[in-house]
Amino acid sequence: MANDLQGESSPYLQQHANNPVNWFPWGDKALEKAKAENKLIIVSIGYSTCHWCHVMERESFENTAIAETMNKLFVSIKVDREERPDIDQVYMIAVQLMTNSGGWPLNCICLPDGRPIYGGTYFKPQDWQNILLQIAQMWEEQPELAIEYAERLTQGIAQAEKLPIQPIPTHYRFQDVLDVVMPWKERFDLKNGGYHGAPKFPLPNNWLFFLRYGHLAKDEQALAQVHRTLRSMSSGGIYDHIGGGFSRYSVDPFWHVPHFEKMLYDNAQLISLYSEAFQQHRDLHYRQVIEETIEWAERELLAPNGGFYSALDADSEGVEGKFYVFDDHEFNFLKEDAELARLYFQITADGNWSEEQTNVPRINLDDDHLIQQAGFSEKEWDDYLHELKSKLLAYREKRVRPSLDNKQLTAWNALMIKGLVDAFLALDHEDYLHRAHQVAKFLDEQCTHHGRLLHQPADHNRHIYGFLDDYAFCIEAYLSLYEATFDEQWCLKAKNLADQAIELFYDKQECVFHYSSHDSEVVVARKSEVMDNVIPSSSSVMVRQLHRLGLLYDNQAYAEIAEQLFANVFPQIKTYGSAYSNWAIHLLEMHYGIWEIVLSGEKNKEWQREVNRQYIPNKITLGGTKTVIPLLEHKVGLESKAYLCKDKTCSLPLDSTAELFNLINIEQGKTPKN
Numbered sequence: 001m002a003n004d005l006q007g008e009s010s011p012y013l014q015q016h017a018n019n020p021v022n023w024f025p026w027g028d029k030a031l032e033k034a035k036a037e038n039k040l041i042i043v044s045i046g047y048s049t050c051h052w053c054h055v056m057e058r059e060s061f062e063n064t065a066i067a068e069t070m071n072k073l074f075v076s077i078k079v080d081r082e083e084r085p086d087i088d089q090v091y092m093i094a095v096q097l098m099t100n101s102g103g104w105p106l107n108c109i110c111l112p113d114g115r116p117i118y119g120g121t122y123f124k125p126q127d128w129q130n131i132l133l134q135i136a137q138m139w140e141e142q143p144e145l146a147i148e149y150a151e152r153l154t155q156g157i158a159q160a161e162k163l164p165i166q167p168i169p170t171h172y173r174f175q176d177v178l179d180v181v182m183p184w185k186e187r188f189d190l191k192n193g194g195y196h197g198a199p200k201f202p203l204p205n206n207w208l209f210f211l212r213y214g215h216l217a218k219d220e221q222a223l224a225q226v227h228r229t230l231r232s233m234s235s236g237g238i239y240d241h242i243g244g245g246f247s248r249y250s251v252d253p254f255w256h257v258p259h260f261e262k263m264l265y266d267n268a269q270l271i272s273l274y275s276e277a278f279q280q281h282r283d284l285h286y287r288q289v290i291e292e293t294i295e296w297a298e299r300e301l302l303a304p305n306g307g308f309y310s311a312l313d314a315d316s317e318g319v320e321g322k323f324y325v326f327d328d329h330e331f332n333f334l335k336e337d338a339e340l341a342r343l344y345f346q347i348t349a350d351g352n353w354s355e356e357q358t359n360v361p362r363i364n365l366d367d368d369h370l371i372q373q374a375g376f377s378e379k380e381w382d383d384y385l386h387e388l389k390s391k392l393l394a395y396r397e398k399r400v401r402p403s404l405d406n407k408q409l410t411a412w413n414a415l416m417i418k419g420l421v422d423a424f425l426a427l428d429h430e431d432y433l434h435r436a437h438q439v440a441k442f443l444d445e446q447c448t449h450h451g452r453l454l455h456q457p458a459d460h461n462r463h464i465y466g467f468l469d470d471y472a473f474c475i476e477a478y479l480s481l482y483e484a485t486f487d488e489q490w491c492l493k494a495k496n497l498a499d500q501a502i503e504l505f506y507d508k509q510e511c512v513f514h515y516s517s518h519d520s521e522v523v524v525a526r527k528s529e530v531m532d533n534v535i536p537s538s539s540s541v542m543v544r545q546l547h548r549l550g551l552l553y554d555n556q557a558y559a560e561i562a563e564q565l566f567a568n569v570f571p572q573i574k575t576y577g578s579a580y581s582n583w584a585i586h587l588l589e590m591h592y593g594i595w596e597i598v599l600s601g602e603k604n605k606e607w608q609r610e611v612n613r614q615y616i617p618n619k620i621t622l623g624g625t626k627t628v629i630p631l632l633e634h635k636v637g638l639e640s641k642a643y644l645c646k647d648k649t650c651s652l653p654l655d656s657t658a659e660l661f662n663l664i665n666i667e668q669g670k671t672p673k674n
Contacts, residue, residue, distance in 0.1 A: 009459040010080040011405045012048040020067035023078045026087060034075040034112040040139050042070060045079040045088050045106040048405040049261040049313040051320050052122045053105040059125045066129050073136040082407060086467060086516045090157060090524045095119040097156045109135050115150040115524055158525040165511050168567040172590040180584050184577035192254055193229030201249040202233055204269035205536050205581040212585060212617040215280055216592050230277055234289045237360035241345060242392045244296030246270050257353050257360055260321040261314035264301055264412045265535055267293055271419035275426035280615040285365060290423050307413050307442035313402040323402050325358040333395060340374055341388055409456050410447045410466055413439050414473035421480040425612045433484055468515050471501040472541035479548060486624040491552060498549055511564045513539050530569060536582035544586050548620060554630040592618050593646050598632060599623035601640030610657040
């Protein structure tokens with residue numbers, strides 16, 4: 001019989017709707033039942049494309065004996081971490097405090113009021129059954145021990161990532177940047193790219209920091225590591241050479257064998273990263289990666305309503321990666337092209353993934369002799385390779401596809417807007433800008449309710465109002481649309497969202513943005529999100545966008561909030577740069593400043609293209625022929641002029657972009673290192 005998850009719209013919750021476990025969705029019904037019956041709660045958290053979540057479901061949650069224990073002794077709640085990141089955040093911190101590790105599936109055993117007392121990630125079936133019986137016995141015989149532990153743990157959760165208010169430095173020195181960079185560099189894998197060891201995650205914001213730092217500080221070692229990493233990732237099996245797009249991570253140090261799930265948030269950020277890297281170093285392979293990844297996202301994740309779905313599963317037919325791997329003989333359908341295709345994608349009879357005796361396609365970007373031996377010119381090879389990939393893609397499409405997580409999350413769609421805009425700025429493809437506008441229209445029409453952002457479109461069950469990351473990434477996306485179009489409606493939208501975010505999430509007493517709004521449900525403790533992860537933290541994104549809005553609108557209130565929050569986090573950055581990478585980008589902007597490039601008049605679009613062909617990472621580009629933005633006052637009109645501004649000071653009007661670039665070079669030469 002179906003349990004209480006049968007009416008939920010989340011694909012992850014739907015996956016568990018027919019388990020013998022009497023699952024409840026998070027809500028009053030489950031929480032009130034636990035209190036009324038004085039039963040402990042199991043909070044089990046995961047997401048639809050999580051491989052080990054599937055494994056634990058098969059082994060434990062479909063096991064009738066284990067289900068009987070859970071149903072008799074506990075109230076069991078299933079949570080989709082992507083649908084309710086606020087709940088996931090609290091219980092993840094609890095498990096990290098208990099075990100010094102975390103991940104998904106995430107399983108917490110809690111008091112009837114929701115406070116955690118035990119937790120972990122994946123459990124083997126017998127271990128899970130034993131733990132349930134032991135903790136249920138303790139709750140029956142010694143409940144005071146559980147209550148005492150829950151009180152201590154709840155205090156720890158409340159204090160986690162809570163930072164004291166610090167004095168604001170008068171300036172940030174180059175030495176401050178080096179204090180972050182030098183220990184961070186020690187982790188570089190100078191052979192394979194990325195960091196030493198395995199698994200290897202792409203971590204787009206980490207490499208965006210080093211790309212910008214390397215360029216601004218003229219650190220050739222850092223730049224080399226960025227490009228080594230980007231080329232290694234996009235030649236390894238973590239990149240889908242047949243259909244485009246990146247998997248979440250590789251299980252080995254070589255970027256070869258991926259964990260095959262594909263997430264919108266990874267690929268959106270990687271589009272941005274490769275676009276910016278292409279501006280810094282015009283590697284045509286980067287262009288190919290950008291184009292193929294966008295093609296994949298539009299082909300496999302784009303919904304009819306103009307927004308993007310969340311993810312593709314790692315598994316198909318119950319086997320991880322089955323959709324993506326090839327046996328040697330499968331290439332025979334290519335006939336006379338089979339042998340060259342095998343060589344190019346490194347397909348072998350024994351399998352290049354030896355553990356599974358199959359092949360994960362990968363390439364060698366330095367295999368120029370292969371192309372030359374085949375007798376192709378560069379243009380002929382590009383056309384041939386495109387045709388070859390199309391044939392392999394059509395062959396692969398006949399397989400049973402991985403399942404689609406069709407949630408449409410506001411924050412992730414905003415990241416995709418930013419990726420599409422960055423790709424447009426780097427490659428000048430108008431289609432990408434058009435698609436970004438379509439996604440923005442989706443957010444406006446489907447992800448708002450009574451003037452507030454939603455976390456995802458409303459369904460028949462509920463409205464989930466937006467969290468801080470939904471606001472922060474939308475503000476960033478809208479400001480990127482402004483810079484691409486000079487359409488000031490996007491600035492106004494960003495400003496309105498910033499005002500709303502301050503009202504809903506900002507705590508003036510503690511000088512912190514909470515992740516959930518003031519009027520939302522409090523789950524154990526109200527948290528802020530400070531440390532950057534695979535996705536930058538909502539707080540770091542808010543700080544960077546408030547700083548930019550402060551410049552655009554000459555708004556000291558925005559600037560003061562951003563300055564204080566950054567000052568509070570600043571002492572933490574050097575402790576572990578990788579976990580504060582977006583904050584570290586802000587540190588670069590604090591030290592080097594932000595160029596405000598104003599392009600006025602009828603040539604503004606032409607000049608904008610010329611600016612986009614340069615790599616100037618610490619800039620805001622503004623312009624047009626009319627304005628209501630304070631920073632542009634008295635600067636824009638019909639006459640084509642450029643201005644370079646920084647620190648509330650602007651140059652005299654310039655008559656060409658050549659003069660603009662020359663002035664930037666002169667001014668950069670004056671930037672003090674300390």
